[in-house]
Amino acid sequence: MVTATDDYPLLDLFWTMLWFFLWIMWLFLLFKIITDIFRDDELSGWGKAGWLILCLLLPFLGVLVYVIVRGTGMTQREMARARESEAAFQDYIRTSASTSPGGGSAAELSRLAELKKRGALTEEEFQQAKAKLLA
Template identity: 40%
Template sequence: MNGFWNFFWLIFWAFAFVAYLMVLFTILVDLFRDEKLNGWWKAVWVIFLIFVPWLTALVYLIARGRGMAERNSRSRETVPEDTDYYTHPTPSATPAADIQQAQELLDKGIINANEFDALKAKALGNRF
């Protein structure tokens, strides 16, 4: 029975340690993401996180928790909702621009002559 409780406490303390590391890294990321905070204050927070980690983490979460939530929500707003933007490139205005882009790819060796001909035919075929 003693082995079970030793295992139980090992799991408990491992979970607590991983949770603490997650909080610590979240604080560090938030600290360096904050544009309003002076570099000296960032250094002070980091020094206190090193020497008095549990108390500093608790004080940081209480004192700057609202700002953490705002910075986190602002960072999510920069990601566009429309994933089509990443999967479908914007077509150019003219077939000449498409052919010029394909020619540059051919010159750089990224595509071969057959692929260039296919892109050229596609550029000319889509416009007429």
Template identity: 40%
Template sequence: MELWSSFWDWFWFFLWMFAYVAYLWVLISIVIDLFRDRELNGWWKAVWIVFLVFVPFLTGLVYLIARGRGMAERSVRQQQEFKEDTDEYIRSVSFASPSDEIAKAKGLRDQGVITDGEYEALKAKALGNRF
């Protein structure tokens, strides 16, 4: 009998592959959480890593039970920090105040780079008016 001859052979193969990938995902998440935790001593991090290497399934299970809530809280806190940083960056590069835009347009007009009509159009745009 050939190994891949039936549907169930494929089914079990993909089921076990899914379980293996999920297991690896949990181990990687634990390692990331260990290094994200600023309250945990470096020696304790080393102990967790050693146990993850030599007894990975049991250590992963114990870690998720003992430190799962903190793991979730650190993850949420990091996501919030990323969102705040992203929002701050977007605000800093996307919107200038209308007075800044008008001042820039006035400087360009004074230098002769733009005409009075273009200055008025930029001013109206900065103030949110349609022209």
């Protein structure tokens, strides 16, 4: 009786997995480079086209040359994009947190006036809350 291990020994399985892993890593690097090419604002249209042609027609050589020539810039551009994203996110949080969920100070003043009208607030409490809200 012939088993699967007789036809495909463990060492062959190891080499297959290694080559598969390297192929996936190369694809990841290729897509990362293509993304970097399109996101680089300093690179002209012709420069982008040239790098794309090199990376697509001679993929292994193109990727290797791109990493050697522009590898350091890839990291700097990625870090700058991350800083810009973080700053935009923090700005969004600040603006979202500063506005009240009910519609802003006009809605708060309306609620305060309604509470005063119902007698839940005295004139003095209303004026204090209004001053605090408008400050």
